[in-house]
Amino acid sequence: MDDRHLFDAITAGDRDAFRALVEREQAPVFRACYRILGRVAEAEDVAQESFVIAYRAIGTWRGDGPLGAWLGRIATRQALRRLGQRRETVPLDSVGGAYDVSAGPDPLGAAIAAERGLAVRNAVTALKEPYREIVALRFFAELSLNEIADVTGRPLGTVKTHLHRGLARLRDALARETVA
Amino acid sequence: MTRQPFDPADLGVDDQALAAVGRELQAMAADASPFPPAGFADRVMAAIARDPAPTPPIAFLHAVGAVSLGDAWRGWLANVRLVFGGRSVARALRLQALAVVLVAVLAVGAGGTAAAVGAGAILGTFTGPTEPTPVTTPTLSPTPSPTPSVEPSESPDASESAEPAESAEPSESAEPNGSPDASETPEPSRTPDASETPEPNDTPTSTETPHGSDESGDAGSGSEG
Numbered sequence: 001m002d003d004r005h006l007f008d009a010i011t012a013g014d015r016d017a018f019r020a021l022v023e024r025e026q027a028p029v030f031r032a033c034y035r036i037l038g039r040v041a042e043a044e045d046v047a048q049e050s051f052v053i054a055y056r057a058i059g060t061w062r063g064d065g066p067l068g069a070w071l072g073r074i075a076t077r078q079a080l081r082r083l084g085q086r087r088e089t090v091p092l093d094s095v096g097g098a099y100d101v102s103a104g105p106d107p108l109g110a111a112i113a114a115e116r117g118l119a120v121r122n123a124v125t126a127l128k129e130p131y132r133e134i135v136a137l138r139f140f141a142e143l144s145l146n147e148i149a150d151v152t153g154r155p156l157g158t159v160k161t162h163l164h165r166g167l168a169r170l171r172d173a174l175a176r177e178t179v180a
Numbered sequence: 181m182t183r184q185p186f187d188p189a190d191l192g193v194d195d196q197a198l199a200a201v202g203r204e205l206q207a208m209a210a211d212a213s214p215f216p217p218a219g220f221a222d223r224v225m226a227a228i229a230r231d232p233a234p235t236p237p238i239a240f241l242h243a244v245g246a247v248s249l250g251d252a253w254r255g256w257l258a259n260v261r262l263v264f265g266g267r268s269v270a271r272a273l274r275l276q277a278l279a280v281v282l283v284a285v286l287a288v289g290a291g292g293t294a295a296a297v298g299a300g301a302i303l304g305t306f307t308g309p310t311e312p313t314p315v316t317t318p319t320l321s322p323t324p325s326p327t328p329s330v331e332p333s334e335s336p337d338a339s340e341s342a343e344p345a346e347s348a349e350p351s352e353s354a355e356p357n358g359s360p361d362a363s364e365t366p367e368p369s370r371t372p373d374a375s376e377t378p379e380p381n382d383t384p385t386s387t388e389t390p391h392g393s394d395e396s397g398d399a400g401s402g403s404e405g
Binding site for chain 1: 204213
């Protein structure tokens with residue numbers, strides 16, 4: 001079932017259609033939240049909240065981009081908002097999955113990778129808008145530039161410019177982090 | 181699992197340092213790709229179990245309730261598309277969307293008008309000197325009562341004297357302030373009475389009542405400068 005049919009069925013009150021959308025998009029939505037927040041439980045909470053928001057607001061979907069991209073933007077914004085509400089004091093042992101330093105044959109390498117990943121994520125979330133959202137949508141929600149242009153309503157050239165400037169600022173921030 | 185691999189060419193410039201940052205971000209995202217816990221979809225469906233069908237009118241109301249102007253604007257546009265678009269939807273849903281569109285327009289219009297009036301009041305636009313609205317209250321002037329003692333024999337003589345200029349005089353004489361014309365009061369009593377013997381009371385009253393009212397009424401009418 002394509003996005004348009006899903007949209008028509010959901011807005012007509014077909015909850016099974018929305019379940020189909022959730023099952024199709026839950027993995028990328030959850031990952032986007034996790035990559036921003038770094039905590040499984042919190043990512044699950046925000047991902048669920050994002051789907052609820054999407055259900056209530058799906059009537060505003062314009063249909064000029066994929067529903068998955070639209071959901072990805074909602075999730076990204078919710079995760080960034082949640083991140084802004086808490087003080088960034090993430091201990092290394094609180095991040096699971098790829099950041100589990102106790103797993104693998106090379107604990108030292110894993111610890112270094114985890115610390116670097118945390119620094120990168122912190123640098124991304126410390127960017128100013130609109131660079132933070134564009135970088136997060138591109139690398140955490142894995143949207144293409146065209147999808148970002150669709151869901152944000154910005155011209156493609158503007159999205160490229162924001163991504164370029166965001167990466168430049170990110171590079172400078174990571175360079176300062178390395179020196180420090 | 182990367183759906184859209186990063187391509188440095190997307191940036192439009194050949195910057196190896198930026199490309200390295202992009203690749204690092206992509207690698208980090210690929211490493212941090214856990215799957216959602218089991219039962220995630222069930223929890224989402226349970227969370228929306230009590231929600232009504234997410235039609236555009238409902239979406240608009242949710243946005244208004246959440247005081248989200250951007251979502252409210254998009255919700256309103258969605259309702260406009262639903263009303264005027266070519267989609268085949270239920271008639272009831274289209275009517276709901278039409279109601280939302282109209283109510284929103286009226287609300288915005290009323291709010292704009294109230295804001296304009298408020299701003300105007302603050303700026304003093306409407307607080308300048310205003311002239312009191314002249315209220316012309318038709319008052320019954322003291323009409324000289326026709327003297328029933330007029331003899332019909334004098335009517336031919338009086339009819340000649342019943343000129344329009346003279347008929348206007350009684351009106352001024354009817355002023356209660358005692359204007360100089362008041363001295364002429366006795367005169368019209370004779371003139372119209374004789375010419376209009378059948379209806380003596382109406383002649384001075386109906387034609388001269390506006391003039392014969394108070395002075396403010398005369399000034400307001402502008403008939404006498």
